[in-house]
Structures are given as C-alpha cells and as structure tokens.
Amino acid sequence: MTQSKWLKGDVVSGGVLAALGVYIISEAWRWDYSTAEGPGPGFFPIWYGIAMVLLSLVLVVRTASSATAGKSTDWGGIGRALTVWAAFAFAIALMKFIGFLTALALLTLFVVAVMYGRPLKVALAAAIGNAIGFYLVFGFALQLNLPAGPLGF
Amino acid sequence: MEVLSSLGHGFAVAFEPLNLFWCFVGVFLGTVVGVLPGLGPAATIAMLLPLTFNMPPTTAVIMLAGIYYGAKYGGSTTAILLNVPGESASVVTCLDGYQMARNGRGGAALGIAAISSFIAGTVGVVGLMLLAPPLAKFGLSFSSPEYFALMAMGLAMVVLLAGASMIKALLALLVGLWIASIGIDLFSDASRFTFGQSELLDGVDFVIVAIGVFALGEVFGNMEKRGEGTMLPVPKGLRNLLPTMAELKACRFAFLNGSVIGFIIGVLPGAGSTVASFISYGIEKAVSRHPEKFGTGVPEGVAAPEGANNSETGGAMVPLLTLGIPGSGTTAILLAAFILWGLRPGPLMIQDNPELFWGLVASMYVGNIMLLVLNLPLIPLFAQILKLREYFLYPIIFGISIVGVYSVSGSLFDCWLLAVFGLLGYVMRRLDYPSAPLILGLVLGDSMERALRQSLMMSQGDLGILVSRPISATMLILTVLLLFLPLFRKANAWRIKAIEENG
Numbered sequence: 001m002t003q004s005k006w007l008k009g010d011v012v013s014g015g016v017l018a019a020l021g022v023y024i025i026s027e028a029w030r031w032d033y034s035t036a037e038g039p040g041p042g043f044f045p046i047w048y049g050i051a052m053v054l055l056s057l058v059l060v061v062r063t064a065s066s067a068t069a070g071k072s073t074d075w076g077g078i079g080r081a082l083t084v085w086a087a088f089a090f091a092i093a094l095m096k097f098i099g100f101l102t103a104l105a106l107l108t109l110f111v112v113a114v115m116y117g118r119p120l121k122v123a124l125a126a127a128i129g130n131a132i133g134f135y136l137v138f139g140f141a142l143q144l145n146l147p148a149g150p151l152g153f
Numbered sequence: 154m155e156v157l158s159s160l161g162h163g164f165a166v167a168f169e170p171l172n173l174f175w176c177f178v179g180v181f182l183g184t185v186v187g188v189l190p191g192l193g194p195a196a197t198i199a200m201l202l203p204l205t206f207n208m209p210p211t212t213a214v215i216m217l218a219g220i221y222y223g224a225k226y227g228g229s230t231t232a233i234l235l236n237v238p239g240e241s242a243s244v245v246t247c248l249d250g251y252q253m254a255r256n257g258r259g260g261a262a263l264g265i266a267a268i269s270s271f272i273a274g275t276v277g278v279v280g281l282m283l284l285a286p287p288l289a290k291f292g293l294s295f296s297s298p299e300y301f302a303l304m305a306m307g308l309a310m311v312v313l314l315a316g317a318s319m320i321k322a323l324l325a326l327l328v329g330l331w332i333a334s335i336g337i338d339l340f341s342d343a344s345r346f347t348f349g350q351s352e353l354l355d356g357v358d359f360v361i362v363a364i365g366v367f368a369l370g371e372v373f374g375n376m377e378k379r380g381e382g383t384m385l386p387v388p389k390g391l392r393n394l395l396p397t398m399a400e401l402k403a404c405r406f407a408f409l410n411g412s413v414i415g416f417i418i419g420v421l422p423g424a425g426s427t428v429a430s431f432i433s434y435g436i437e438k439a440v441s442r443h444p445e446k447f448g449t450g451v452p453e454g455v456a457a458p459e460g461a462n463n464s465e466t467g468g469a470m471v472p473l474l475t476l477g478i479p480g481s482g483t484t485a486i487l488l489a490a491f492i493l494w495g496l497r498p499g500p501l502m503i504q505d506n507p508e509l510f511w512g513l514v515a516s517m518y519v520g521n522i523m524l525l526v527l528n529l530p531l532i533p534l535f536a537q538i539l540k541l542r543e544y545f546l547y548p549i550i551f552g553i554s555i556v557g558v559y560s561v562s563g564s565l566f567d568c569w570l571l572a573v574f575g576l577l578g579y580v581m582r583r584l585d586y587p588s589a590p591l592i593l594g595l596v597l598g599d600s601m602e603r604a605l606r607q608s609l610m611m612s613q614g615d616l617g618i619l620v621s622r623p624i625s626a627t628m629l630i631l632t633v634l635l636l637f638l639p640l641f642r643k644a645n646a647w648r649i650k651a652i653e654e655n656g
Contacts, residue, residue, distance in 0.1 A: 009583070009584040010584065013580075013584050013586070017324055017328070020328070020331070021327075024331060024346075027345070027346060028345075031338075031341075031343050031345070032341065032343075034614070035341070037340075037610055038606055038607075038609045038610030038613070038614065039605070039606045039609050039610075039614075040340075040341060041338040041340065041341045041343040041345060043606065044330075044334065044602040044605065044606070045331070045334055045345065045346075048327050048330045048331065049331075051323075051327055052324065052327045052328075052331075055320055055323055055324050055327070056324065058320055059320050059321070059324070062320075074377065077377030077378065078377065078583070080376055080377055080378075081373045081374065081376045081377045081579055082373075084372075084373060084376045085373050085572070085575065085576055085579065088369070088551060088572055088575065089569075089572040091551075092555070092565070092568045092569060092571075092572055095555075095565065095568065096565055100555065100556075100559070104548070104551070104552045104555070107548060107551060108548035108551075111544060111547055111548050111551075112544045112545070112548070115376065115544070116543070116544040118544060126544070126545055126548065127548075130545075130548050130549060130552060133549075134552050134556070138556050138560075144556065144560050145563065146556065146559060146560075147559070147565065
C-alpha cells in the first residue's frame with residue numbers, strides 16, 4: 001500500500017521537528033538572550049531552534065512537492081516493533097516492584113515465547129538462564145546494586 | 154640520548170615483578186570494564202583507589218593507568234558484536250564494526266580494533282615520551298575561541314556522517330544540540346528544557362542516548378521481521394576470525410590517522426576520546442576513495458576511531474603529568490589519586506619523580522603488548538556471541554542496556570529515558586534519519602556553547618575574536634571547507650559525467 005504525499009514519513013517527521021523548533025524558540029525567548037557578562041542562556045537555543053524550523057520546512061516542502069509516491073508501509077512490522085518496545089517499557093515499570101532480575105526474566109519469556117513463538121519450555125529456560133547469568137556477572141561478580149524485588153533480587 | 158637512558162631506567166622499574174603483576178591486573182580489569190557498558194574506567198578507578206593506598210605510588214599509578222587504557226581496548230567488543238557501545242568513545246566503532254559483524258567479519262573487526270589500538274596506543278606513548286613538553290605548551294595556547302573552532306570543526310563532520318539526506322543529518326544534529334542543552338545552564342543557573350523534572354536538572358547522560366539510539370533502536374528495527382530468528386553470520390576457522398592482509402592494507406592510513414589525531418586531541422584538555430574518534434572517522438571518510446561505503450562495514454571505519462580512542466590516552470597524560478590539568482573525568486580521578494599519594498603533577502613532575510614518570514611510560518609500552526596478547530586470542534571466544542539466535546540475543550541486549558544505564562546513576566528515571574531514546578532510535582531508523590549526527594551534536598553541543606559564550610564574554614560580544622586568532626581562524630577555514638566538501642564532490646561528479654557524455 002503506497003502513501004499519499006501528505007502521509008509520507010518525511011512530511012510527518014518534518015512537521016514534528018518544526019513543532020519542536022517552535023517549542024525551543026518559545027522557551028528560549030523567556031530566557032535572557034544576552035546579559036552584562038555576555039550571551040545569556042537563550043542565545044544558543046534560539047539560533048538552533050530557528051535552524052530546526054527552517055530545515056524542517058524545507059524537508060516538508062521538498063517531500064510534499066516531489067512527484068514520487070511514498071514507500072509502502074509494513075504496518076504489521078511496525079506493530080511488532082512497537083509491541084516489543086511496550087514490553088520493554090513495561091519491564092522497566094515492573095522493576096520498581098519485582099526487581100531487575102524478575103522483570104528481565106519476564107521480558108525474555110515474552111520475547112522468546114510470544115514474539116518468536118518458541119515452545120514454552122525453551123522460553124522458560126531462556127528466561128531463567130538470562131536472569132541467572134545477569135545475577136552472576138553483575139550482581140555477584142561485579143557487586144552492582146540493581147533494583148531488587150520483595151524477595152531480595 | 155637522555156630520553157633513551159631515562160626510558161631504560163623506566164623499563165627497569167616497569168619490569169619489576171610487582172609492577173608487572175599489577176600492570177597485568179590493571180589492563181585485564183580495564184578490558185573487562187570496557188566490555189561492560191556503563192561501568193567505565195572512571196568509576197572503576199574510583200572504586201579501586203582505596204585498594205592502592207598500601208601500594209608503592211609507582212605500582213599504584215601503573216595499575217590505575219592500565220585500567221584507563223585497557224578499558225579503551227575492551228570498549229570495542231560489544232560495539233562490534235552487539236551494536237552496544239561499551240563506553241562513549243566506542244559509539245563511532247558501532248557504525249562500521251557492527252556492519253562488519255553482520256557481514257560475517259565480526260572476528261576481523263575485533264582483530265582490526267585490537268591491532269589499531271595497539272599501534273595507536275604505542276604511538277600515543279611515544280608521543281607522551283617525546284612531545285610532552287612542547288605539546289603541552291601548544292595545548293596551553295588554546296583558549297575559548299580555539300575550542301569553539303575545534304568544536305565547530307567537529308560538528309562539520311556531520312557532512313561526512315550524513316546518509317542519503319543532508320537535511321535529515323542536519324536535523325538530527327540539531328536534535329542532539331537540543332538534548333545537550335537540557336539541564337541547568339552553568340553560566341546563569343537557569344534550568345532549560347527540563348519539563349519540571351528535577352531528574353533532568355543535571356542533563357541527559359550521553360550513555361543513555363547512545364545505548365537507546367544505537368542498540369535498542371537496532372533491536373526494535375530487527376523485531377519488525379516475523380520469523381523464528383536468524384543468526385548473524387559466524388565466521389568459521391581461525392583464519393576467518395582474523396583480519397586479512399587486504400583488510401589490514403586498507404587500514405594503513407587509518408592506523409596513522411587514528412594515532413596522530415587521537416594524540417593531538419588528547420593533549421587538548423576537555424576534547425576527549427569521543428571527539429577524537431569522531432574526527433578521525435570523519436577524516437578517514439573524507440580522504441577515502443570510497444566514502445559511500447562507510448557505514449556498510451569497511452575496516453578503515455573501525456581502525457580509525459579505535460586508534461584515535463587509544464592514542465588519546467597517551468595524549469591525555471601530557472597535560473595531566475606536565476601541567477596538572479586533567480582533560481577528562483578519568484584523568485581527573487587519576488589526578489586526585491596522585492594528590493592522595495602526596496605527588497603533585499606539574500612542570501616539575503618529571504624532574505622530581507623520574508622513577509614514577511618513566512616507569513609509567515615504560516609500563517604503558519608493556520601494557521599495550523599485554524593487551525594485544527590478551528585480546529587477540531579472546532577473539533574466537535567473543536565471536537561465539539554471534540552464534541546466539543536473535544531471540545536469545547535480544548533479551549541479553551535489553552538486560553545489558555538497562556544495567557549499563559542504571560549502574561551510572563542508580564536512577565529508574567534514566568531507565569525510562571532509555572526506553573524513550575530506544576523509541577527515538579527506532580523511529581529515526583524507520584524514517585532514514587542517521588543517528589551518528591545526533592550523537593555528535595550531543596557530545597559537542599555543551600562544550601561548543603560554553604566555548605562560544607566564553608569567547609564572546611572575552612571580546613564583549615565581538616564575533617571577530619573567532620577569526621582574529623590564527624589557530625581558531627585556520628580551524629574555522631577548515632570547517633568551512635569541510636562543509637562545502639559535498640558541493641565540490643557533486644560538482645566533480647557533474648564534470649566527469651559531462652566529459653563522459655561529450656567524449
């Protein structure tokens with residue numbers, strides 16, 4: 001499925017970056033551009049903010065005015081990637097409550113069993129093995145303090 | 154002759170069994186912390202400092218310096234095999250090193266990194282030995298305008314790191330500058346772009362962005378493909394694990410470039426090994442006959458930054474030992490260690506403590522040989538990582554990334570930032586935005602802004618100060634030339650095309 005030119009990634013990303021540039025300029029506007037000692041905290045951000053807005057607009061105009069249609073998008077693939085990202089973020093959220101090692105084991109289980117469809121036995125072995133390996137290297141050998149759960153690991 | 158006799162005396166010190174043993178311990182520990190992301194040489198030296206209080210100062214310095222340069226060797230391993238930079242200076246090694254691993258040349262990439270590190274590390278020590286006094290003087294002549302010009306030259310490297318679209322590369326660079334601005338402004342105490350989060354007042358740590366954008370972005374991108382998971386190609390046989398003669402030949406200039414650039418940048422306080430690796434990579438690409446292949450897995454793309462990264466260590470020791478000026482976080486901790494032992498690095502250091510200075514220099518030669526002997530046989534062992542299937546490898550990368558970030562600050566907030574930058578890395582990959590310029594902007598942004606503002610304070614707002622000083626003017630001219638390089642290339646391509654069409 002090809003995209004309309006307004007849905008091209010470059011147009012959307014250009015728009016987002018232009019908005020970021022406007023945000024940078026508006027924030028920098030509140031800080032001193034120059035002080036008695038020299039340039040203030042707003043000096044540098046204003047200039048790169050302006051550059052960001054201008055370059056983003058060039059990207060949007062150039063893409064929107066090009067005759068070629070956008071590349072077809074693999075929405076299924078994007079969905080898979082974002083699912084793994086969500087699982088990764090969820091594991092970080094869980095770390096506070098169940099500790100790093102358990103959260104990593106659950107994340108490993110999810111990736112191996114759900115995302116790659118491997119048998120549960122294999123996924124469980126990978127999850128437990130990964131957690132033990134991380135404990136041995138970072139917790140035991142290097143004595144790093146990693147977030148611990150109620151069971152102390 | 155005096156240098157040679159002093160060096161001979163230094164070797165006598167370095168070859169004492171106690172010093173040899175602790176030198177080995179230092180380089181071994183350094184290699185290990187270099188391989189592990191997040192646990193850098195600065196933290197390791199700080200942790201081990203109390204253990205050295207009972208040692209003779211020379212032995213202690215030899216061991217701690219071994220950790221410092223040993224970490225530079227180890228940093229390339231995860232960068233090449235997993236696309237996870239073991240320390241900040243290894244980010245550039247990811248660009249071609251990981252691509253080499255994907256092309257089945259992971260072992261060769263590790264070998265080139267080790268050989269380049271050895272050559273450049275040795276050149277760095279020779280430089281330290283011969284050029285310490287005059288180069289330290291040259292480094293001292295650098296003031297804010299020269300630093301601004303140096304940073305501008307570093308930023309101009311973006312034209313060499315850009316992929317298909319220069320606009321996207323510049324936008325990525327600007328986002329990097331923005332991230333570098335986050336936190337408290339050192340000149341005015343104003344908090345900038347912190348979104349009301351106190352955790353952002355100290356800024357965003359470079360490690361978080363580098364691991365998120367490079368390692369996690371790559372993993373999320375690879376997860377798009379449905380399947381049982383494929384392995385990265387694993388080279389078979391020792392011969393395929395080591396670089397070929399053709400690959401080593403291709404790296405000839407890169408070895409030299411990395412050694413020289415790394416040493417010079419190391420001498421300049423504040424520039425650091427990350428800047429050195431970016432600049433040497435940019436130069437390598439600029440002079441290459443096939444610049445378009447950079448980023449696809451060329452051996453020169455590994456040799457130049459790895460060399461610069463290691464040669465920088467010898468350079469960084471120059472201002473530390475001869476002027477007492479630490480150029481980086483690690484050398485600052487080394488300086489603290491010197492002071493704790495009652496030594497004061499400075500112009501009289503060599504004269505007052507010849508045994509320590511020359512013993513350290515000689516131990517760095519010995520340590521570099523130890524590292525080569527230690528690292529080359531380990532390549533087949535490290536290459537086994539490539540045998541892991543994706544569904545085993547990716548959770549390990551997730552774990553290493555979290556540990557790498559959490560061990561720096563002990564903050565879960567930073568782990569959330571890691572997830573955000575992982576998503577950013579994936580989106581950039583998806584939309585063909587190059588990630589190296591973002592990292593470049595982040596690395597140089599803060600120092601560049603500081604140097605520019607200090608320069609304008611010196612001149613009371615007159616921009617002329619940047620071009621009225623010979624060193625900064627020369628570097629700014631080089632910057633402009635670098636920025637126009639793509640136009641020259643394009644014009645040359647048109648000229649050749651026109652000649653071909655006419656003839």
